[in-house]
């Protein structure tokens with residue numbers, strides 16, 4: 302292909318991608334709206350739009366009365382049945398597989414606790430992923446050729462599981478392009494791309510429980526670092542003298558100090574009624590509603606367990622805010638839904654930041670029980686929205702990942 306050809310493809314991709322993002326984020330968008338927002342001529346927009354309608358990527362929808370002029374105004378929308386993606390989330394305890402359309406709407410979901418499997422080695426996991434993916438497609442009568450991509454969101458340090466092999470094999474056996482990333486980064490993409498509330502391009506996305514992670518969003522992109530580990534707030538060193546050990550190999554890192562496993566150990570040490578705060582030891586689930594009540598009552602024992610931990614967390618987050626200067630911090634995790642806990646963390650961060658800086662903590666509106674939504678957003682970003690659903694560019698984009 303000539304250089305000129307490549308360049309015009311690049312421009313085409315960029316324009317198509319922009320159109321898709323505008324249609325995803327807005328309602329009742331007309332060709333004129335696109336031309337205004339993209340600063341392209343109406344004729345230019347019409348050519349691109351016609352091509353995308355012909356390919357079935359977008360649709361013309363019911364015309365709207367154009368107030369005053371008495372003319373009908375034709376609006377455009379993404380054809381949500383143009384294609385689908387599969388999203389897989391691998392956490393410490395669960396595997397969740399989701400199928401969604403190009404608008405990110407869930408078609409179906411399958412979830413399985415690892416404890417229900419006889420073993421969670423790469424090979425058996427791989428067979429399960431392939432089998433359930435095909436089943437989900439079959440049960441909704443979706444042809445495999447309509448699946449644009451397969452997103453995998455994973456947590457770091459999964460034992461016994463070879464992620465790169467899973468990625469290669471899924472791609473080979475299903476013949477679907479696979480994209481993978483850390484699950485917190487994937488969730489941040491879902492926050493950015495599929496929630497109407499997200500208006501900033503410069504924010505921190507923090508996920509708490511189980512484990513702790515952060516995605517740094519700057520100018521709408523997620524900062525990766527040299528090997529995609531930027532944002533690992535959970536493994537910043539807070540109290541090395543405490544000699545805690547962590548899967549990251551460091552001592553006194555934040556996650557080892559505030560993890561739910563440690564909290565459960567402390568609760569077991571105290572015993573009595575406090576054991577009731579442990580809802581599921583295997584999955585490290587704590588009854589935060591109850592914890593919140595006890596904190597409101599200023600129960601000494603509960604305070605002694607949780608206050609120092611939230612203090613460590615606040616200190617690390619305050620340092621991240623000072624370093625990265627975000628517009629706000631978007632927090633994701635069940636603890637943030639509890640008012641007393643939220644207030645405790647919020648106040649401590651503000652104490653650390655001092656009088657000249659204020660923190661703006663925003664509660665994420667993403668579903669807490671479905672982290673595979675992040676994997677769906679990841680797949681849609683790289684195989685649909687960033688490529689403009691432009692076949693040649695999908696292949697080029699995937700090569701650079």
Ligand SMILES: [Zn+2]
Nearest residue numbers: 536547549554
């Ligand atoms: Zn660590």
